[in-house]
Amino acid sequence: MAAAAVAGGGAASRPHSLSYVGCNFLRQRLVLATLSGRPVKIRKIRAKEENPGLRDFEASFIRLIDKVTNGSRIEINQTGTTLYYQPGLLYGGMLEHDCSPHRSIGYYLESLLCLAPFMKHPLRIVLRGVTNDQIDPSVDVLKATALPLLKKFGIDGEGFELKITRRGMPPKGGGEVVFACPVRKVLRPIQFTDPGKIKRIRGTAYSVRVSPQIANRIVDSARSILNKFIPDIYIYTDHMKGTSSGKSPGFGLSLVAETTNGTFLSAELASNPQGQGTAVLPEELGLNCAKLLLEEIYRGGCVDSTNQSLVLLLMTLGQQDVSKVLLGPLSPYTIEFLRHLRSFFQTMFKIETKSSHEELKGGEKVLMTCVGIGFSNLSKTIR
Amino acid sequence: IQGTQEKHVDGVKWTESKAIEIEEEEDDDVENLLKEEQAYGEEIDVSADTTGALKWKEDLTQKAAEAFLRQQQSAPNLRKLVYGTVAEDAGEEDEVDEELGGLFHVSRPDKESKQKANALDCSKFPVETPQDWDLDEVMSSIRDCFVTGK
Structure with missing residues (x-):
């Protein structure tokens, strides 16, 4: 990217950089650096491990940050254990990005949700990779919980969507997601202290490259627990076929409880990736996911x-x-x-x-x- | 004889007066008891009056103490947990490694904080101690979070 744009604030007013150690919390550090305009230096990234330095998925994340900004300066040392990031301006526009299949698209999307409202041009990005895995929040959950949250701050409009066009499970991925977000000059402050009461539970049971009957088995077992609390439950079964089913088999469930005041509490589980761990029974997965949702309701909050x-x-x-x-x-x-x-x-x-x-x-x-x-x-x- | 009569009369009078005195004393006791009862009754009345409007006045000191302790226990601890000890640069470590004979470094086993520094970057908050949601008590602990509850 053009180095000239970096000088934005001028050398005199350049804020001093912040220094951190280790690869944990990499995303929030880079996101906050971008929003605040302060450079960061991260040292000793997995310095003592056998395989030191940044991983594929982190490198992919840094490339994504570089794509959505203009004039960022990124320096990584030979071993990948030190990263210096001087943020540029958030630019946005129509973009595409191939996410590493080691982490799901949710990993990347979480940070994009923080940055997207502050772009110069509205962001419309196609992300390819794993849509649902066992580590990060899935695209389904972010769509159901994070988008209504942004709306509370006044980020809304026609060009605000998160669409799953292809579903991809680990290890190979092959999913595709379109995320579009309008820009706002200022955000509305919120007073959100009463979560209200849960009026309904919605969910998606998905299955790709396995029997479509599996989704129905998940739904039945999840309902058996949740029906004791509330009758208004609907769990969609989503079975994608052909090219839109990605490259690896798998299934899973995401549940969202919606309250009268517009709070969304979520829980999710996915099957073990192909070739890793033992096979998971759909019934068991449905039961455990329903219990996770009850735990989340117990924790509560808005x-x-x-x-x-x-x-x-x-x-x-x-x-x-x-x-x-x-x-x-x-x-x-x-x-x-x-x-x-x-x-x-x-x-x-x-x-x-x-x-x-x-x-x-x-x-x-x-x-x-x-x-x-x-x-x-x-x-x-x-x- | 008169003298004895008088004495007798005196005696009677004495006994009479004594009896009166005793009676009076008894009366006093009864009166006192009555008074006490009345006072007791009045006290009850007072507290009955306060139950409505002035109930908050009862055990004020105890309540204040409890509230203070609660504050002490919860709020500052959470604030301390978040903003307390950790400074923005967790960078000051390792530089103070002891040297043996000026050549070898003592490599300390990783502390908890350092493991955290290179841990998995994930926003999910896993449930550490799952509750048994088949139990009725556990189920009823979130009953009022639903519109079907109270």
């Missing part, structure tokens, strides 16, 4: 555990006004994200524990309050 960091980021970047959100227990990833938010944006949250006074509403909740930094997307083109 945002489910995978999207905690996304909501906290958008609150930080909101207008200079108070934003509040009620969360379940903070995940380790979120706790680290809060520390990074303080390093990059100097924002600290007020964290209050709320024990549920009325019983039968699950575990302890955490009320997060902050004042937005008044981030505005200056590179957005005005028409």
Whole structure:
């Protein structure tokens, strides 16, 4: 990319870079660096392992960041153990990216969800790779939970979609997803402290390159547990064929509980990748996934555990006004994200524990309050 | 005889007065008891009045103490957990490795924090201790999260 664009702020006002150690939390560091304009240096990436340095999927992620920005400078040393990243401007536009099949598209999409509203041009990107795996949040779950969350901040419109055109399971992948997001100049602050009550449960049982009957078996077993709580359950069966079924066989289930106030709590499970581990029974998978959803409901809050960091980021970047959100227990990833938010944006949250006074509403909740930094997307083109 | 009569009368009078005194004393006791009962009754009345509007006044100090302890236990701990000890540069390590004879480095076994530094980058929050959702108590613990609940 053009090096000239880097000089944006001028050498005098260039903020000093932040330094980190290790490959963990790589995505949130690069995302926050891009949004704040501060360079980062990450050292000792797997320095003591037999196979040191950045992995394929991380290299692919860095390439993706390079694609959506203009004028970023990325330096990686010979062994791949040190990474220096000087962010450019978020550019967006029509893009394509081949994600590494070692991590699912969700790994890449989570970061794109953080960056997409602040592009110069609306982002429309085709991502290819693994749509559902056992590690990262799947595209189905992000579609059902993260998109409604962005809408609460005023990011909405016709050009806002996440479509699964092909489903791909690990290890070979072969899935394809289209993500499009409009840009906004400022974000609306939110007051989201009452999750409401769960009015329905929706889900998708998918199967590719296996018997279509498997999806039905998953649905039956999941319903057997969830029906004890609420009658309004519908689980779609999604059996893709031919080229849209990717390159590897597999099946899985994602469940989403929707409340009266627009909270979406999710859970998901996928079968073991072909050739790894023992075969999973569809009935067992359905039961376990339903139980995971009940655990997530027990944790509760207005945002489910995978999207905690996304909501906290958008609150930080909101207008200079108070934003509040009620969360379940903070995940380790979120706790680290809060520390990074303080390093990059100097924002600290007020964290209050709320024990549920009325019983039968699950575990302890955490009320997060902050004042937005008044981030505005200056590179957005005005028409 | 008169003297004895008088004495007798006196005696009667004495006994009478004594009896009266005793009676009076008994009366006093009864009165006191009654008073106490009344006072007790009044006290009950007072507390009955307060149950409506002024109930919050009861055990104020105890409540305050409990609230204070609760605050101490939960809020600052969570804040400390998030913002407490970890500075933004986790970079100061290894540089202070001891040297043996100026040639060899003592390689310490990886600490917990360092393992975390190179751990898997994943936003999911796995459930560590799953509950038994077949039990009625566990099931009822989230009953009110649904519209079908209370």
